[in-house]
Amino acid sequence: MNHTDSEVRRQDTMCVNESQLQHRWYHNIKYLVVGVLFGIVFVKAEIISWFRIQEMFRFQSFHMYGIIGSAVIVGMLSVWLIRKFNIRTIYGEPITFTPKTFNKGQIYGGLLFGLGWGLTGACPGPLFVQIGTGATVVAVVLLSAIAGTWLYGKLRDNLPH
Amino acid sequence: MEWLKQPWPWYIAGPLVGLTVPVLLILGNKHFGISANLRHACAMCFPSDIKFFKYDYKKEFWNLFFVIGAFGGGIVASLWLANPQPIEVNASLVAELAGYGINDYSSMVPQQLYNWDYLLSAKGLIMMVGGGFLVGFGSRYAGGCTSGHSIMGLSTLQWPSLVATISFMAGGFLMANVLLPLILG
Numbered sequence: 001m002n003h004t005d006s007e008v009r010r011q012d013t014m015c016v017n018e019s020q021l022q023h024r025w026y027h028n029i030k031y032l033v034v035g036v037l038f039g040i041v042f043v044k045a046e047i048i049s050w051f052r053i054q055e056m057f058r059f060q061s062f063h064m065y066g067i068i069g070s071a072v073i074v075g076m077l078s079v080w081l082i083r084k085f086n087i088r089t090i091y092g093e094p095i096t097f098t099p100k101t102f103n104k105g106q107i108y109g110g111l112l113f114g115l116g117w118g119l120t121g122a123c124p125g126p127l128f129v130q131i132g133t134g135a136t137v138v139a140v141v142l143l144s145a146i147a148g149t150w151l152y153g154k155l156r157d158n159l160p161h
Numbered sequence: 162m163e164w165l166k167q168p169w170p171w172y173i174a175g176p177l178v179g180l181t182v183p184v185l186l187i188l189g190n191k192h193f194g195i196s197a198n199l200r201h202a203c204a205m206c207f208p209s210d211i212k213f214f215k216y217d218y219k220k221e222f223w224n225l226f227f228v229i230g231a232f233g234g235g236i237v238a239s240l241w242l243a244n245p246q247p248i249e250v251n252a253s254l255v256a257e258l259a260g261y262g263i264n265d266y267s268s269m270v271p272q273q274l275y276n277w278d279y280l281l282s283a284k285g286l287i288m289m290v291g292g293g294f295l296v297g298f299g300s301r302y303a304g305g306c307t308s309g310h311s312i313m314g315l316s317t318l319q320w321p322s323l324v325a326t327i328s329f330m331a332g333g334f335l336m337a338n339v340l341l342p343l344i345l346g
Contacts (some may be wrong), residue, residue, distance in 0.1 A: 002258025008216040013197050013304055017220045030188055031223045032230040038181055039234015044165070044242060045174030048235070049269040051250045054258075057330075057337030060251035066171030067178060068311060074179025075316030082186060090221040095186045096319050101240070106325040110310075115331015116295025118341060119288055121270065122309040124196040124300060126229045127293075132235020134269050136279050141293035148297025149199040153213035159302065 010098065018096045039129045048129045049123030056117050089106070103161040109152075116145075166244050181308075194309030196300035198228050206279055217249050245250065261345040286345055 009017075045067060046052045050055060056064035081087065082095050117123050120141055122130060127145065130138040152159075185191040201218045208214040247266035258264070258271075265272040279285035300306040303325045305314065311329065314322020 005216050008212065009220070011213060013194070013200065013301075013309070017223060018192060021189075025222070027189075031185070031191070031226040032233070033273040034181065034184055034188070035227040035230020035232075036234040036237060037230075038178070038227070039173050039231035040238045040242065041169070041177045041234075042231070043235055043238035043269070044169040044244075045171065046168055046248060046269065047174065047178075049248055050271055050275075051248050051254070051258075051266065051269075051316060053333075054337055054341075055250050055254050057333045058251075058254060058255050061346040063171050068307075069173040070172060070175030071179035071312055071340055072315045074176045075182040076318070078180070078183035079316050081188075082183060087187065089187055089190050091189065093190055095190050098192075100314065100319045100321045102321040102324065103304075105302045105304060106310075106321050107328050109299045109304070110328025111299070111332040111335075112295050113303055113306065114329040114334075115336045115340070116292045116297075116299055116332075117279045117307075117329060118333035118336025119292035119344075120296060122296070124199060124296065125228075125231060125306075125308055127296075128195075128232045129235040132232040133239040133269055135268065135275050137275050137280055137289065138270070139182025140280060141289045141296075144290045144293030145297030145300075146199050146202050148294040148299070149196075149301045150203045150207060150209075150211075150214075150297075151294075152298045152301040153200070153203060153211045154209070156211075156213050 009107045018098070019091075019093060021091055021093060037133060038125075042126060042132060048122065048126035048133070053117065053121040105159070105161045108160065165242055168244055168248075179316070180314065182313055185227075190225065192309075194224075194305050194314040195228060195231075196297075196306035196309060198224050199222065199297050200301060201225060257342075261342075263345075284344060300330070 042048045047067060052064055055061040087095060124145065127138055127142045131142065182193050185193050201221045201224065204214040204216060204218040263271050263273050274288060280289055303310065305325065307329065310322040310325040315326065
C-alpha cells in the first residue's frame with residue numbers, strides 16, 4: 001500500500017479500512033450480512049423514523065438516548081476487551097486504532113450535520129435503510145448528501161479547520 | 162414471530178447497534194463509519210481531480226457492501242417484520258405536527274412530507290435536497306457522522322468525537338425546535 005494513498009484516505013474521516021490484507025471480492029459478503037442485520041435493527045427500533053428523531057431533539061422520549069447510550073457502552077466495553085486480550089481478526093491480523101486529532105471542522109461540520117439531521121430525521125445510515133423500506137424519494141436525499149460531500153471535498157482547502 | 166414484529170425496545174436495539182463495532186473489527190479490522198461511503202461514492206464516480214477524492218476506494222468496498230446490506234435489511238424488515246400499527250410518539254409531538262398538517266404515522270417517514278410530489282414544492286426542496294446536502298457536507302466536514310463519531314469514536318474514547326457529537330446534538334436541537342417550525346409552519 002502506498003503511503004500517500006493512506007494519508008489521503010485518513011483525511012477528515014473517522015473510519016478507514018485498517019486491514020493490510022488483499023482479499024477476493026466475495027470476502028466482503030460478510031459485511032453485507034452484518035449490514036442486513038444492522039438495517040433490520042434500525043427499522044425495528046424505529047431509529048430510521050423521522051418522528052423518533054423529532055422526539056429525541058425535543059426531549060420527549062428516552063428511546064433514542066437509550067439506544068445511543070447503550071450502543072456506546074457496549075462499544076466501549078468491546079474495544080476495552082479487544083485491547084486487554086489483544087484479540088485479533090478472524091484472519092489473525094492485529095486490531096488497530098487510530099487516534100483522531102481535534103480540528104474546528106468537528107464543531108462547524110458537526111453543527112451543519114446536526115441541522116441536516118434535525119431536518120431530514122436521518123443520518124447517513126438510516127438513509128440507506130429508509131430507501132429499502134420503500135421510501136424511494138429518500139434516494140434524492142442521499143444523492144444530495146453525496147453532492148454535499150463532493151462540495152466539501154472541493155472547498156476543503158478554503159474552509160476553516 | 163409476533164414479538165419480532167413489535168417495535169424493539171432500546172435495551173435490545175442499542176446493544177445490538179453497539180456490537181457492530183467489535184464485529185467489524187474482528188471480521189477484518191474495519192472501523193464502523195457510514196458517511197465515509199458518501200466520500201467513496203465521490204471518489205468512484207466524480208473524483209474531478211480533487212485531491213480529497215483521489216485514493217484507492219477499492220480498499221473501502223467492504224463499507225459499500227455494508228450499506229447495500231443495510232438497504233437490504235430495510236427491505237427484509239418491511240416485507241416480513243413490519244409492525245402493522247402506526248408509530249407511537251409523544252402526545253405533544255403529535256399535537257405540534259398536527260399543526261403543520263402531519264398526521265399520518267403509518268410509515269417510518271411522514272408520508273405527507275416524503276413523497277415525490279412534495280419534493281417539487283419549496284418546503285420539500287428545503288427538507289430533502291437542503292437537508293441531505295447538510296448531512297453530506299456536515300458529516301464530511303466533521304470527519305464522520307453518528308456512526309463514526311458518536312458510536313465508534315466514543316467507543317474508542319476519542320475526545321474530538323465527543324466534541325463532534327455535542328455539535329451534532331446542538332445543530333439538531335436548533336433545527337427541530339427553532340427552524341423546523343418556521344419551515345413547516
